[in-house]
Amino acid sequence: MAVKKQPDPQSGTLHECANDWFRQFLKHLEIFLVETGQGLSSDSDTADYSLAAMQAVKLTLLDSGHNHEQILALFGRVAFEDADISKTPEWTTEKNRRRFELIDGDIQGTLSQNEQLELAGLTQLMR
Numbered sequence: 001m002a003v004k005k006q007p008d009p010q011s012g013t014l015h016e017c018a019n020d021w022f023r024q025f026l027k028h029l030e031i032f033l034v035e036t037g038q039g040l041s042s043d044s045d046t047a048d049y050s051l052a053a054m055q056a057v058k059l060t061l062l063d064s065g066h067n068h069e070q071i072l073a074l075f076g077r078v079a080f081e082d083a084d085i086s087k088t089p090e091w092t093t094e095k096n097r098r099r100f101e102l103i104d105g106d107i108q109g110t111l112s113q114n115e116q117l118e119l120a121g122l123t124q125l126m127r
Contacts, residue, residue: 021064028063032056076120089125098122 014022036052036059061071102119105111111119 025060025064029056029060032059032063035059072116073120073124076117077124079117080121080125091126095122095125099126 013019033053033056036056040048040052058071061074062068066074099119099122102111102115102122105115106119
């Protein structure tokens, strides 16, 4: 039985499964970019383009099997990533208090989208 050689991590190649997933994602993203872009007017600005692009990403993630909560959690993680990876943010009592406050709002169904992103980011930071 032949053993498939693993790719050299320094060679810049992707694992076959990741490569397939990314290629499929990009195909669907292109379709959704065209779809969301058709709603833009001639006087649209870069904020409108950015919103259309983010909507296309969301539609593509939904199409790939993610649900709205998973997408929100992913966007929250990305939004709260620290630019300096070597520096781990400190978990404080204030952050803990705010997270509990947001959890209460989530249970009551009163969180805004920004607060949902904040909760996702704080939860990721806590882990």
